[in-house]
Amino acid sequence: MQPPDEPTAPVSCIVNGEAIRTQVPLRRSLVDWLRHDVGLTGSHVGCEHGVCGACHVRVNGQVVRGCLMLAVQADGASVETIEGARDPLTRALQDAFFRHAALQCGFCTPGMILQAAELLAENPAPTRAEVREALSGNYCRCTGYHPIVDAVMAVSATLPAE
Amino acid sequence: MKPARFDYARPTTLAEALALLAQPDTAVLAGGQSLMPMMNLRVARPALLVDINRLPLAGITLAGGTLRIGALARHAEVLASPLVAQAAPLLPQALALVAHAAIRNRGTLGGSLSLADPAAELPACMLALDATFVVASAQGERRIPAGDFFHGLYSTALAPGDLLLAAELPAAKPGWRFAFQEVARRHGDFAMAGLALALGPNAARLALCGVEPGQRRQPAAEAALTAGDLPAALAALGRAEAMDSPDLPAAQRIHLAQVLLRRAVTQTEAADAAA
Numbered sequence: 001m002q003p004p005d006e007p008t009a010p011v012s013c014i015v016n017g018e019a020i021r022t023q024v025p026l027r028r029s030l031v032d033w034l035r036h037d038v039g040l041t042g043s044h045v046g047c048e049h050g051v052c053g054a055c056h057v058r059v060n061g062q063v064v065r066g067c068l069m070l071a072v073q074a075d076g077a078s079v080e081t082i083e084g085a086r087d088p089l090t091r092a093l094q095d096a097f098f099r100h101a102a103l104q105c106g107f108c109t110p111g112m113i114l115q116a117a118e119l120l121a122e123n124p125a126p127t128r129a130e131v132r133e134a135l136s137g138n139y140c141r142c143t144g145y146h147p148i149v150d151a152v153m154a155v156s157a158t159l160p161a162e
Numbered sequence: 163m164k165p166a167r168f169d170y171a172r173p174t175t176l177a178e179a180l181a182l183l184a185q186p187d188t189a190v191l192a193g194g195q196s197l198m199p200m201m202n203l204r205v206a207r208p209a210l211l212v213d214i215n216r217l218p219l220a221g222i223t224l225a226g227g228t229l230r231i232g233a234l235a236r237h238a239e240v241l242a243s244p245l246v247a248q249a250a251p252l253l254p255q256a257l258a259l260v261a262h263a264a265i266r267n268r269g270t271l272g273g274s275l276s277l278a279d280p281a282a283e284l285p286a287c288m289l290a291l292d293a294t295f296v297v298a299s300a301q302g303e304r305r306i307p308a309g310d311f312f313h314g315l316y317s318t319a320l321a322p323g324d325l326l327l328a329a330e331l332p333a334a335k336p337g338w339r340f341a342f343q344e345v346a347r348r349h350g351d352f353a354m355a356g357l358a359l360a361l362g363p364n365a366a367r368l369a370l371c372g373v374e375p376g377q378r379r380q381p382a383a384e385a386a387l388t389a390g391d392l393p394a395a396l397a398a399l400g401r402a403e404a405m406d407s408p409d410l411p412a413a414q415r416i417h418l419a420q421v422l423l424r425r426a427v428t429q430t431e432a433a434d435a436a437a
Contacts (some may be wrong), residue, residue, distance in 0.1 A: 009170060026170045029198075047198035048163040050265065062267040065193075068198040069268070070191075073171060073213065115263060116406040137262025162260075 016084025022106040024071040031066030042082035053138035056111035082110035089117040096151035104142035124159040165201035169200035195269040229331045233272025249333035252340035256283040262350040281352040285294035285377040289369035290358035295325040338362040341426035359426040
């Protein structure tokens with residue numbers, strides 16, 4: 001709930017392919033708005049200061065920290081969350097994370113998968129070190145990262161080289 | 163952890179933005195990768211947030227031997243720009259070490275320079291590349307050399323109401339070599355120490371990050387490097403006015419700066435050998 005005098009602004013954007021026109025509280029972050037107002041709870045809120053990567057969403061095709069962008073800044077943008085990410089790389093990564101047990105609690109997984117998909121779209125044949133570097137802004141407190149790197153490398157192995 | 167209340171404006175012209183910034187207690191919202199954490203932690207509580215993302219300040223151009231990078235150019239754009247790779251090859255070396263991919267997609271050149279975090283890579287690069295900054299306010303436009311822009315810990319020549327528009331860099335001349343070296347605890351973390359070096363025929367420009375509280379060139383080390391005297395340059399860095407903290411004592415920062423200078427010089431020599 002928000003106080004009745006909370007300042008708001010109009011926002012018109014596309015979320016997972018669907019046009020949305022609404023008022024948002026000025027100080028609501030993009031990820032809080034997606035979770036609490038749009039009902040898309042796949043992006044998670046961890047640190048709220050840009051360190052953990054659990055809040056990753058795509059804005060105009062680029063992965064960004066959902067906690068460091070205001071919802072009002074999504075005006076005119078196309079936003080995609082893990083729920084709406086239907087591209088083949090994302091689907092392949094979801095399968096690979098499952099097969100390689102690259103998650104335990106799953107809190108970091110949506111952010112990890114979106115970041116890994118962006119890496120593989122730019123560099124289909126990364127080294128393990130490059131995968132770790134690309135995922136260095138995504139914290140996982142369960143797996144020790146090894147199976148996550150395994151999963152990303154497994155998807156990479158199925159991709160045609162550049 | 164949510165920000166305190168603020169008013170929000172999203173100007174579409176520079177004149178409109180400068181008029182808004184002339185009001186008291188404003189903050190410029192560019193990429194938001196430092197400002198939003200500061201607001202979430204309530205270290206920053208601006209009354210008015212001026213979102214400049216709709217201003218046309220993102221271009222990267224190379225003309226007449228000058229590379230101009232707009233303040234709204236995202237780190238990822240600068241990192242991938244062929245013009246930057248050609249005219250300022252130090253920048254992609256440094257930007258690959260700046261934070262993480264998702265932050266580079268959003269963070270801007272102007273934001274990093276205006277904040278002047280002592281650990282940030284870009285201020286050191288701008289000093290080593292002899293940049294000039296284009297700054298506007300409601301009173302007009304002016305140019306500030308990088309050496310006069312940084313005033314110490316999170317402090318710059320920007321006055322309230324000022325907006326950084328662009329950085330202008332002289333394009334790399336033949337015979338110059340560039341090296342950026344850094345040590346961080348994890349890839350993308352703030353630098354424990356970083357070093358930007360531009361080495362030319364009979365000239366050198368060197369700046370550190372993460373070592374001293376302010377951003378400045380190291381004239382004694384530069385003179386020694388120009389004379390080809392690496393031990394004297396290392397000794398000069400030994401006299402840096404390093405920050406001191408329990409997790410990273412001054413002596414360790416200085417040691418790291420010296421290690422990085424050796425690595426940077428080795429890197430430029432390797433580039434010479436390959437050329």
